[in-house]
Amino acid sequence: MRLGERAGLKPAKPMRDVFGDALLEVCRRNPRVVVLDGDLGNSTKAETVRHAFPERFFNLGIAESNLVCVGAGLAACGFIPFITSFSSFLLCNAYDQLRLAIALSNINAKVLGSHGGITLGKDGPTQMGIEDLALVGGLPTFVMLVPSDPASMHKAVQAAVDHVGPVWLRSSRVAMPHIYPEDDCPFTIGKANVVRQGSDVTIIGCGIMVAMALDAAAILAEEGIQARVVDMHTLRPMDKETIVAAARETGAIVTAEEHLLTGGMGSNIARIVASTHPVPMRFVGLADTYTESGDPEDLLRKYGLTAEHIAAAAREAVAAKR
Amino acid sequence: MTVTDQSVDINALKELARSFRLDILDMTTKAASGHPSSSWSCVEILTALYFGGILRYHPDDPWWPERDRFIMSKGHAAPALYAVLAAAGYFSRDLLWTLRQVDSPVQGHPIQGLLPGVEATTGSLGQGLSLGLGHVLGGRLNGLTYRVYVLLGDGECQAGQVWEAAMAAAHFKADNLHAIVDYNKYQETGPISREMALEPFIEKWRGFGWHVEEVDGHDIAALIEVLQAVQQVQGQPSVIIAHTVKGKGVSFVEADYTFHGRALTPEQAARAREELLR
Structure with a gap:
């Protein structure tokens, strides 16, 4: 049985694609939003911004420590960086940088950890973020958002931009059915x-x-x-x-x-x-x-x-x- | 105040450097902890940057968007940074004597957001050059032409992130990014050459696409000259390898690298003061 079928939920496209759309949307609305990629923009779908706003998209290559700190530097210049990669690579390669340069500094940076959980499937356990929420839990100034459907992903990305301070956003490769009406859902940070x-x-x-x-x-x-x-x-x-x-x-x-x-x-x-x-x-x-x-x-x-x-x-x- | 005066009085700067050494001594002795020797090795570098007409800054408007940035990547030399920022007018000298005490913004290692003029949280080595590159890219997007100076420790250059940043800075042709290495030849547990050698150091930076200069890191006039010279480099970032002496100014600290992570006893401090005032 399809996920959500028993509950009568409509299928939707993969969450990472929804994230790509949502990120592009906030970039259109807010010229201060910039995107940093760890050479996985085609997987996280942050590449939507690369095409639409090339000057606000930076691929820092496969070097997550540098990626996170360059993002922190951009945030210090008044930009709102979305630092994007697989959650396992960001957290396991750049935890020190997330801790000092963003969490302890209470910097206004947003981190997108994609491929959370096990539903990325075939690429296997090296790529799976099964400990991401526990690790972000160790960064006490981070707001932690885990959207559950397309509407809530759109709202979460916007809420991340509106919130002043560090935000962690979990994304997934898998499709999640519509829990909410397609264009709308209540979404207040800290209000379930x-x-x-x-x-x-x-x-x-x-x-x-x-x-x-x-x-x-x-x-x-x-x-x-x-x-x-x-x-x-x-x-x-x-x-x-x-x-x-x-x-x-x-x-x-x-x-x-x-x-x-x-x-x-x-x-x-x-x-x-x-x-x-x-x-x-x-x-x-x-x-x-x-x-x-x-x-x-x-x-x-x-x-x-x-x-x-x-x-x-x-x-x-x-x-x-x- | 914007310090852009080119007619600098080198003797006055030497006296200023001496006063910073005394401040570092007093701060760390009172705190009974800290890294005096790592702070003393970079005193002339900071003096040249802040008082030699290199950095553009407004202590009254510390986050002036067009300011030049200085990032103390070797965060354990925080006492040197604090002494210099206080003298530059960012905050009261009274704060210096609260180093490492509860309720003080003068933390053991610099924390961003607690004090005007402190650009970055540092203390886990390796992060400053990447932060500096972020400021460079942000400046480009903002249409600003400021320069970004990052002080690296020599031991710090063992960290992989330094070379991630070096590769990226060359890729982005960050010619307004200037690294300065406080090459005092010692790390926490011993001589760099024995513990984890950096040489051939210049070749490494060149191989990563950087323009390299070398200088005596205690010669203020030479530092000013080379800091001005690297501003002319186009299309690539530049690094100044500043040859320094760990614990510079106090003979028995210069002779004993184990002072890295400890303050002087009051008795040692009295002897150090005598030497520094000589």
Whole structure:
């Protein structure tokens, strides 16, 4: 079954293509936006800007440390740089630079980490960003955005430009179906969106796992379990209010992320729940493992990231309420 | 104030350099930590840049978009930068004596945004040249013709990022980017030649497409001359290899590289003061 099909979601084009469109759009609107590429513009789709605004596009080659600091220098000159590459290359080659030149300096730079998660598929685990959110978590001044569909990607890119300060934006190679109407969705940094109402359990997802959570909610509804689904598009600052309300009103929480469970979204939500309104929780994500090359759907199934896995976790959490 | 006066008094600059050495001594001795020897080796370089008519800057308008940039990439020499910026009028000298104390903007290594005149957060070595290239590209987009000066440590040039930046700066023909290497021949744990040799150093820079000059890094007149000369280079970035002495000015520090990461004791400081005032 296609992702989002159970929930009745319309298919969409790959998120990286949506990012390319959104980036071009903000470049059109704001002449201060510049784009830096680590020679992957054809993969991240930042190349849309290379064609439209060549003077505002810089390919720094395969040298991420230099890439990040050149971006920081441009930000110091009043530009709004989008520093773009695969998340794994940026974070693993240039963490020191992200830390000093951007995070500690509180510079107004935007970093696009593409190919987050395992759904890039066939290129395999060397390219997959399964630890990106944990690593950005270690850069405390960064706002962290994980869009879940085309409309939210457009809004996230604009929100990143509007926010003054460091922003990390996760993008993916995979297509994510439309959660929201095609041109619009609510998107306030730090304010999660409740995309399905329910009172028995809350599934909090980010990125591709929001559509999957809606599929899971459709499965659970057939069993008489009404799941609330939350799109946690901002991982920092995290929307404590929506999390606490979910704990109080539904009494059980499942988190779902295309990321290592260690250091990911779920662990941060658990900290909030544990210190405010403890309720049974279950966590869907990657165990402490690397994955492998393969078709994205096969990988999601093998490594436990499907609607069925989320539904099973929800049943457990609901059972634990009693 | 814009310092563009070409008729500089070299003897006055030497006295100024002496005062910076004393400030560095007092700051690090009071803080009982810091890197006095790495700071002393670059005092004349900073004096020539800020007071020898090289840098254009307005302390009253520290982020004046057309200012020349100075990036202290060897961030552990922060005391030298702070002493010079205070003398240039960016902030009160009183702040110098709060180095490394809680609630002070005068951090152990420079932090961008805390003090006027501090262009970059540095202290993890290797980042400054890339930041400088970002300022060059930003200046081009803004239609401004300022120059960007980056002070590198010699040990710092072991970092791969320096050469990533060197390659990119040549690619972008960044002829308003000027690196200065404080080549004092020692890194934290010993002589550069023993720990991780840089030579043939000039050939490396040339191979990356840079114009190279060498100078005695304690000769202020020679520094001013070479800093003016590299402004004429077109189509390629330039680097000045400044031959310096680590701990310059204090004989027993010059003779002992283990002073890299430690301050002088009060007794040593008294002896150092005597030597510096001689």
